[in-house]
Amino acid sequence: MTVRAILAIRLLGLALFILGTWLLVANLFETIRQFDPTYAWYYFQNQLLRPVLAMGLGCILLLFSKPLGKFMARELEQK
Amino acid sequence: MGGAGMVCMLIAGPAVCASDSTTLLTSLKPLSSESGLRATESKLIPSAAFVEHHRDQLGSLLSSLDLTRPDLSSVSRALADGDLRSACAALLLYYQTRPSVPIQAKYGGDIIVDAEAALLNTFSFQGVKGTQPTASTGGLDWEARGPRDDPEWAWMLNRHGYFSALALAWKQTGDDRFAAKVSTLIIDWTSANPYPKRLNFSPSWRALETARRVLDTWPLTWQTLQDAPGFTPEARLLMLCSLLDHADLLQHYSSFWGGNHLLTEKTAIAQLAIAWPEFRDSRAWLDYAIDKVEEEILEQTYEDGAYKELTDHYQRVVLVNLDSFLNLCRSSGRDDLGKLEARMRRMWAYYTGIMQPNGHGPLTNAADRENIAELATALQAPEEYLQVNRAANPALEQPQTTFFPYAGQAVLRSSWYSSAVWAFLDAGPYGTAHQHEDRLHLDLSFGQQEILVDAGRYTYQPGPWLDYFKGPHSHNLLLLDGNCAIRGPYSTKTPATITTRTGTGWTYALAEAAFPANPARGLGQSTWRRGLLLLPNESGLIVFDEVIGYGNRELEARWHFAPSLSIKRTANGLSASANGQAGMELLILSDAGWSPATLLKGQETPEVAGWYAPNYNIKHPATEAHFTAAPAGPSITAWWFHNPAKRSNINEYLSSYIRQGESLTLVLATTRNTCTVVLPSLEKGPSEVSVEIRGGK
Numbered sequence: 001m002t003v004r005a006i007l008a009i010r011l012l013g014l015a016l017f018i019l020g021t022w023l024l025v026a027n028l029f030e031t032i033r034q035f036d037p038t039y040a041w042y043y044f045q046n047q048l049l050r051p052v053l054a055m056g057l058g059c060i061l062l063l064f065s066k067p068l069g070k071f072m073a074r075e076l077e078q079k
Numbered sequence: 080m081g082g083a084g085m086v087c088m089l090i091a092g093p094a095v096c097a098s099d100s101t102t103l104l105t106s107l108k109p110l111s112s113e114s115g116l117r118a119t120e121s122k123l124i125p126s127a128a129f130v131e132h133h134r135d136q137l138g139s140l141l142s143s144l145d146l147t148r149p150d151l152s153s154v155s156r157a158l159a160d161g162d163l164r165s166a167c168a169a170l171l172l173y174y175q176t177r178p179s180v181p182i183q184a185k186y187g188g189d190i191i192v193d194a195e196a197a198l199l200n201t202f203s204f205q206g207v208k209g210t211q212p213t214a215s216t217g218g219l220d221w222e223a224r225g226p227r228d229d230p231e232w233a234w235m236l237n238r239h240g241y242f243s244a245l246a247l248a249w250k251q252t253g254d255d256r257f258a259a260k261v262s263t264l265i266i267d268w269t270s271a272n273p274y275p276k277r278l279n280f281s282p283s284w285r286a287l288e289t290a291r292r293v294l295d296t297w298p299l300t301w302q303t304l305q306d307a308p309g310f311t312p313e314a315r316l317l318m319l320c321s322l323l324d325h326a327d328l329l330q331h332y333s334s335f336w337g338g339n340h341l342l343t344e345k346t347a348i349a350q351l352a353i354a355w356p357e358f359r360d361s362r363a364w365l366d367y368a369i370d371k372v373e374e375e376i377l378e379q380t381y382e383d384g385a386y387k388e389l390t391d392h393y394q395r396v397v398l399v400n401l402d403s404f405l406n407l408c409r410s411s412g413r414d415d416l417g418k419l420e421a422r423m424r425r426m427w428a429y430y431t432g433i434m435q436p437n438g439h440g441p442l443t444n445a446a447d448r449e450n451i452a453e454l455a456t457a458l459q460a461p462e463e464y465l466q467v468n469r470a471a472n473p474a475l476e477q478p479q480t481t482f483f484p485y486a487g488q489a490v491l492r493s494s495w496y497s498s499a500v501w502a503f504l505d506a507g508p509y510g511t512a513h514q515h516e517d518r519l520h521l522d523l524s525f526g527q528q529e530i531l532v533d534a535g536r537y538t539y540q541p542g543p544w545l546d547y548f549k550g551p552h553s554h555n556l557l558l559l560d561g562n563c564a565i566r567g568p569y570s571t572k573t574p575a576t577i578t579t580r581t582g583t584g585w586t587y588a589l590a591e592a593a594f595p596a597n598p599a600r601g602l603g604q605s606t607w608r609r610g611l612l613l614l615p616n617e618s619g620l621i622v623f624d625e626v627i628g629y630g631n632r633e634l635e636a637r638w639h640f641a642p643s644l645s646i647k648r649t650a651n652g653l654s655a656s657a658n659g660q661a662g663m664e665l666l667i668l669s670d671a672g673w674s675p676a677t678l679l680k681g682q683e684t685p686e687v688a689g690w691y692a693p694n695y696n697i698k699h700p701a702t703e704a705h706f707t708a709a710p711a712g713p714s715i716t717a718w719w720f721h722n723p724a725k726r727s728n729i730n731e732y733l734s735s736y737i738r739q740g741e742s743l744t745l746v747l748a749t750t751r752n753t754c755t756v757v758l759p760s761l762e763k764g765p766s767e768v769s770v771e772i773r774g775g776k
Contacts, residue, residue: 023601031629034712038740042606042627042713050601 001076006069013061020054027051123171125312130164136320141166143323145359150177171315173357175305180354181410182298186243194248194257197241204235206696211236218267222282229540231695233282237272238291239264239300246303258309261300265314274324278332286333287340289325290347294403297322298354319355326351326364337379338512339386339393339400345371346404353407365411372404373419379511380422381485384429387570389486389510390444391433392536395454398426402458424461431455431464432481433490433503435529438466441503441522442533443488445513445549448693469495478586478613483507484574487567489588491613491620498526500617500722504609506590507575508567518564518592519609520554523620525722529641530655530663531555534701535692544698547687551637557607557624558635564592564607580764584615587764594628602630610761614754615770618725621745622718625761626671626710634671634708636716642691642701648676651731652719653704661723668736668745669716671708679703715761717745727751 027047035043061068130137141163146155150173157166188203196202200219201210209226211219225232242261249257272283282288301318304310329348334340349368352361379397380386386394401423408416430451433440438452452466462468469475472495481490487507493500503522513536523531534553538544547553551563567575578589588611593604605628612621626634640646644655644662652665653676667673679689681700691701708714715738721729733748741760746753757767 020601027601027630030631031712034629036712036740039627039713043629046603046605046627047601047629049603050596050598054601 001073002069005073006065009061009065009068009072013058013065015058016054016061017058020051020056020058022051024048024051024055122308123175123312123315124168125164125316127164129313129316130167133316133320134163137163137167137316140316140320140323141170143359144170144357145361148357151357167316168312170319171312174301174315179302180298180356181407182302182350182354186240186247186299188244190244190247190251193241193244194260197245198256198260202236202241204232204240206694207232214271216267216271218271219264221268221271227540227696229538229696230282231539234285234288237268237282237285237288239268239296240291242296242300246300246307249307249309250303255307255309258304258307259311260309261304262309262311262314265318266311269317269321274321274328276324276327276332278335284328286328286344289328290333290340290344293322293325293329293347293351294343294400298350301354322351322355323358326358326360330364330367337375339379339388339397342372342375342379342397343400345375346400349404349407353411356411365408365413368404369408369413369415372401376401376419376422380426381483382425383483383485384422384425384427384432385483385486385488386426387508387511388444388513389488389505389507390513391440391442391446391451392449393445393513394426394430394440395449395451398423398430399454399458401426427455427460427464429483429486431460431466432483433488434466435501435503435522435524436492436497436499437524437527437529439529441505442535443503443505443517443520444510444515445536445539446533447535447695466495470497478581478584478615480579480581480586480588480613482577482579482588484577485571487571487575487577487590489577489579489590489611491586491588491611493613493617498617498724500525500613500620502611502613502620504577504588504590504611506567506577506592506609508571509569511570514566514569515549515554516551516563516566517554517556518566519590519607520556521609521611521622522555523720525617525619525663525724528643528657528662530644530720532639532641532691532701534639534690535698536695537690537692537698538696543687547690548692552686552688553639553690555638556636557609557626558637559594559605559607559626559628560597560633561635562595565595565604578762578764582765582768584770585613585765585768587612589623589761589764594626600630605632608761610758610764612756612765612768615768616725617722618727618752618754618770619719619721621756622720623715623743623758623761624718625713625715625741627713628710629712631709634710634714636673636706636708636718638665638704638706638718639691640702640704642699644702646678646702646704648678649731652676652729661728664721664723664729666719666721666729666731666734666747667706667716668719668734668747669708669714670736670738671710671714671716673706673708673716676704676706679705715741715743717743717756719745719747721747721749725751 031047153169154166157169212223214220222233224230245257245261275284329344333344345368348364352364386397434451438450439448440451455465476494478493489504491502501524505517505520534548537548556563580587591608593606596604608625610623643657646653646655652667655663680702682688689700689703690698692698727749730748735746737744743758745756753771755769756765758765
């Protein structure tokens with residue numbers, strides 16, 4: 001059960017990472033020419049923040065998939 | 080001989096007429112015999128059948144009176160003798176002869192016309208006229224929703240506003256048909272609508288309608304018709320009996336969720352207590368009303384004086400109610416009203432503070448076009464808030480921004496003169512009720528001429544019309560990808576932030592909002608800043624719109640013009656005229672690449688567009704201009720609304736727009752002068768606003 005939980009978390013993490021990366025690249029590709037240093041913070045907030053958050057969350061899930069998987073399956077293993 | 084004297088003679092004979100009512104009531108005892116009644120046939124004696132049929136109700140009515148009052152001794156004596164019918168007659172006679180009590184109700188319509196129509200069961204409510212159908216009982220159908228199948232119609236019908244017209248028509252003409260009609264309607268209404276004794280939303284006993292009857296109609300009708308032969312004793316007694324039900328409902332089954340309804344309902348209790356002080360509980364009702372109204376007014380209005388629904392119309396409703404309430408309380412000798420009086424001054428300060436040079440208010444949220452200046456004069460608002468006094472105040476002659484921090488609204492005006500340029504920016508909370516999607520909406524007037532307007536409310540009936548008037552499309556806004564800015568909170572406990580700056584001859588206000596995120600594309604919210612710069616010499620207003628968005632985003636601007644304006648496209652903007660006179664010129668200075676305007680007026684399909692509703696149920700075609708753009712990245716647009724009343728016209732070829740990052744330099748050349756505006760950023764406001772006269776004065 002633990003193995004399955006780890007696998008599920010890794011799958012989710014990977015999906016989030018790929019989605020975040022895809023959105024980041026797409027947004028950069030579409031708007032990088034519109035970047036204006038005056039509005040740098042707004043650019044980050046508007047175009048990059050959410051993809052970066054998705055990537056970050058994906059990374060966290062990938063990195064901590066083992067302890068998370070064990071934690072989530074602990075009751076099932078005891079039975 | 081007056082009505083009282085006539086009744087006196089009918090009941091007890093001429094010998095008794097010279098004496099007072101106590102003596103008269105002593106003589107009522109013999110009336111308990113049928114022969115006595117037949118002999119007198121008094122207009123104030125209810126029929127025996129009526130008394131028998133309503134024995135319980137009448138018993139409750141009489142037992143709820145303060146019979147220890149000396150002026151009701153005749154009633155108590157008749158009751159002690161077990162003579163209910165005589166007690167009722169004595170009570171009615173007392174009411175006919177008692178001194179008048181303070182009431183606040185007035186009638187605003189054409190009395191005779193409305194009363195004549197009411198005789199035929201034809202009524203006009205909120206601009207709609209219709210004849211009410213009859214029910215199977217032969218009386219009116221009190222729940223029918225009128226020609227437009229609108230619940231508002233049934234509510235208005237049950238407010239009985241036409242009672243006032245009928246009563247006043249009787250007073251003016253002496254024509255007893257009017258009084259008799261009131262009697263018929265009261266008897267019909269009370270029999271068709273028994274008191275449900277619970278919270279309910281029926282048109283007849285919805286708490287607000289119950290309150291409106293007590294506040295606006297019944298006291299006036301009661302007092303006016305006392306001498307009317309057509310106002311039958313049966314109708315009078317049913318009205319009195321029903322008052323107890325009204326008081327019970329207003330105390331125990333009112334609109335617990337608050338809002339202007341609850342305030343009106345509690346004010347009505349005070350009116351009831353003051354108009355009918357003979358009830359044993361009247362004193363307690365008044366104490367209760369004062370406590371509740373104070374609590375609700377302080378809860379439902381902001382410290383800056385704005386009513387939390389943030390609508391011009393309901394600000395008026397609450398203010399009129401509060402004014403009426405305070406007058407009633409003062410007339411009954413109450414002087415513990417300090418908190419309410421202080422809050423009312425703030426409410427006046429807000430209400431008159433948002434007023435346009437023509438005296439009207441902006442149609443924020445669900446509002447009608449109402450004249451604040453006339454109301455302030457009629458209700459004797461504190462003198463410092465009267466427009467004429469302000470215009471005479473040198474301290475108020477300069478351009479200024481008045482900011483109401485809780486309402487989140489800024490008013491920019493060049494002066495308090497009638498020719499002033501006036502602009503209104505709404506950046507506050509959504510409102511606690513009657514909300515419209517109008518974040519960062521603005522209104523504009525050049526003197527008496529309204530230029531940019533809010534389209535109003537028109538209807539509460541769900542459908543495309545409500546969607547239009549309530550939604551962003553009827554406001555002067557930007558839309559990003561079809562979305563309006565994210566609305567504010569319903570209400571706030573903290574003041575809003577609007578940047579204001581004032582310089583020599585100009586004043587500036589800036590507010591900020593955001594367009595919603597697009598999670599599917601990983602996009603965050605897009606910031607929208609809207610700055611208003613009121614130019615020197617009443618020469619106009621510049622609206623700055625800075626939108627910080629990226630990618631293939633479609634930006635749309637909608638401007639709604641007053642219905643009196645005729646709008647034409649120009650090479651780079653619009654021009655407006657009213658009655659052949661130039662009213663406004665709009666020049667667009669921008670790097671966003673705005674398309675030429677699409678002008679819509681009175682359109683119903685494929686979507687509703689180009690309408691203006693000065694009042695509920697009334698709408699007029701009015702031009703609406705749509706501009707679209709797909710800016711590459713952050714853009715700043717300057718919408719230059721020029722006032723041609725200053726006898727100069729825009730020369731767009733000499734005008735210029737220079738933007739570097741956040742900073743902007745604008746030049747507007749007209750046939751008479753050149754105006755230069757330099758903004759380091761919208762947030763900082765203008766660093767230079769200069770007007771240079773070209774070619775001499």
